Amino acid sequence: MLKIYNTLSRQKENFVPLKKNSVGLYTCGPTVYNYAHIGNLRSYVFEDILKRVLLFNKYKVKHVMNITDIDDKTIRASQEANQTLKNFTAIYTRAFKEDIEKLNILSPNKYALATGYIKPMVTLIQKLLKNGFAYQKDGSVYFNIKKFKNYGKLARLNFSGMKAGARVDVDNYEKENPGDFVLWKTWTAKDGDVFWQTPLGKGRPGWHIECSAIGMKELGQPFDIHAGGIDLIFPHHENEIAQSEAMLNKQFVKYWLHGEHLLVDDKKMAKSLNNFFTLRDLITKGFNPLSFRYLLLTTHYRSKLNFTLEALEAAENGLEHLYAEVSK
Numbered sequence: 088m089l090k091i092y093n094t095l096s097r098q099k100e101n102f103v104p105l106k107k108n109s110v111g112l113y114t115c116g117p118t119v120y121n122y123a124h125i126g127n128l129r130s131y132v133f134e135d136i137l138k139r140v141l142l143f144n145k146y147k148v149k150h151v152m153n154i155t156d157i158d159d160k161t162i163r164a165s166q167e168a169n170q171t172l173k174n175f176t177a178i179y180t181r182a183f184k185e186d187i188e189k190l191n192i193l194s195p196n197k198y199a200l201a202t203g204y205i206k207p208m209v210t211l212i213q214k215l216l217k218n219g220f221a222y223q224k225d226g227s228v229y230f231n232i233k234k235f236k237n238y239g240k241l242a243r244l245n246f247s248g249m250k251a252g253a254r255v256d257v258d259n260y261e262k263e264n265p266g267d268f269v270l271w272k273t274w275t276a277k278d279g280d281v282f283w284q285t286p287l288g289k290g291r292p293g294w295h296i297e298c299s300a301i302g303m304k305e306l307g308q309p310f311d312i313h314a315g316g317i318d319l320i321f322p323h324h325e326n327e328i329a330q331s332e333a334m335l336n337k338q339f340v341k342y343w344l345h346g347e348h349l350l351v352d353d354k355k356m357a358k359s360l361n362n363f364f365t366l367r368d369l370i371t372k373g374f375n376p377l378s379f380r381y382l383l384l385t386t387h388y389r390s391k392l393n394f395t396l397e398a399l400e401a402a403e404n405g406l407e408h409l410y411a412e413v414s415k
Contacts, residue, residue, distance in 0.1 A: 089144055091137075091312075092389065094320060094343040095241055104311050105341060110146045111310035112138060113302045113340075114195070115319055118155040119179035120164040123186055124363035125379060125394065126349040126356035130316040132380055133346035133388040135192040137314060150195040151305045154180055157201050158258045158294045162281050172281050173202075186366045189376040199301045201292070207300040208292045209285045211334055212270045220333040226273030226288055229254055232265065235329045239265070241343060242321035255322075258294035268326050269293040295326040299339070302327075308335055314344040318355075349383075350393045369399065378403035 089102040104110050114134045117123050123131075141148050155161070156176035165175035180200075187194070212228055215221035220234045232238045239246065244265055253266035274282040274289040282289050302310060315324065324343065331339035348355050356363045366376055382402035386392040 089140070091342055091344060094345050100342070102342070104146065105309065108146055110141050110148045110312065111306035112141070112148055112150045112312045112314070113298070113306055113310060114150065114152045114313075115298060115315035115323070116152040116154045116198070117179070117183050118158060118160055119176040119183060120160040121179060121358060122365040122367060123183050124356055124358060124365055125369070126351075126363060127316070128186060128190065128366060128379070129349040129383055129392070130314075130346045131187055131192055132190060132383050134314050135187075135190075136384075136388070137312075137344065138193060148196075149306065150193075151197045151199055151301065152195040153199045153201060153298055153301050154183075155201050155294065155297065156180065157281070157291060157297075160258070162278055166279060189366060189370075190380050191377060197305060199305060201297040201301070204297060204300050204304065205283050205285070205292065207304050208296045209271075209287055211296060211300050211303075211330070212287060212292075214334050215270065215330060218333070220330070221270055224254065227256070227269055227290070228271040228287060229267040230270055230326070230330050230333075231267055232329060235333050237332070238329050239325065241328055242325045244321065244325070265322070268295060268322065270296050270330065295323055296330060298323070299327050299331040299334075302340075303331070303335075309338045309340055311340070312342045312344060313340040315346075317345045317347050320345055346388045347391045350391055351395075353393055356394070364394070372396070374399060374403055375406065378406050381406040381409075 090099045091102050092098070093100050117127060138148055138150060157172065161172060161176055165172045168175055212221060215230065216223070216228065221228050221230050246265065255266045255268050256272070270293050271287045272290050272293055274291070278291065282291055302313070313324065328339055350356060351362050351364070354360065354362060366379070369379055370376060378399060379402070382399055383392065385402065
């Protein structure tokens with residue numbers, strides 16, 4: 088029997104899908120405000136291997152990946168580029184699809200643009216308001232984490248020292264700052280022309296609500312597997328569980344899988360640290376993109392991997408040797 092490591096239980100479990108021989112798989116896709124760096128791409132390679140293992144085991148896989156084309160980062164970056172949000176994010180959406188094709192990653196059954204799911208997001212938020220898990224403040228809507236008794240179960244958070252009633256308006260925040268997170272942001276001038284007129288008011292969704300709305304609409308309630316990078320465990324996936332299970336009053340996802348960081352100089356690779364490579368950088372240096380995929384296969388997906396150009400060169404030599412052996 089196929090076994091997988093479930094982040095929720097912190098142990099390997101027998102994989103038993105909710106429906107016989109059929110798997111609903113949701114993977115968190117890119118935030119399209121820049122090119123994906125190779126640390127991001129490690130997650131997509133891990134998810135591709137997971138999908139291929141499921142297919143090899145004769146499961147029918149329905150795979151959905153969201154594209155975050157509306158959040159703080161995309162809005163600010165599009166403004167700096169003096170482009171509309173739609174046109175700006177389309178550039179990096181295309182670039183992402185080109186990258187995964189070069190890495191021989193199977194495309195999902197559906198790419199789900201967050202901006203295409205505003206109505207389901209609004210409906211979900213309205214239900215959370217109605218049943219008391221959310222509240223309005225200064226025109227925005229927040230999820231009250233104190234009302235969800237199991238908040239923190241995925242990330243295993245320690246709430247000692249947490250300031251009660253603290254609200255977090257930004258889409259990304261650190262583990263040290265758990266608080267009531269924003270579901271719907273009221274429009275402000277800094278958002279420019281990015282807003283929707285809805286029963287919640289003039290504004291836009293917060294980041295976390297999109298994956299709940301997309302997952303429920305495309306894969307049902309609940310579904311089998313939700314996967315992503317380890318950095319998404321908190322706050323993103325923790326908040327997904329809270330808002331979804333508060334609305335559903337049942338389990339949102341059965342299995343949670345997360346891939347570890349790709350490091351550079353033993354530090355997390357991140358755009359904010361400006362210590363990253365893109366796949367385009369590696370191609371410009373003369374490397375075969377599949378050499379990077381081959382490098383990733385040398386380390387377990389739940390183990391950190393320190394990236395160096397020397398290691399990539401060794402992986403390319405190994406891949407060329409493999410090609411030579413197979414062609415004999």
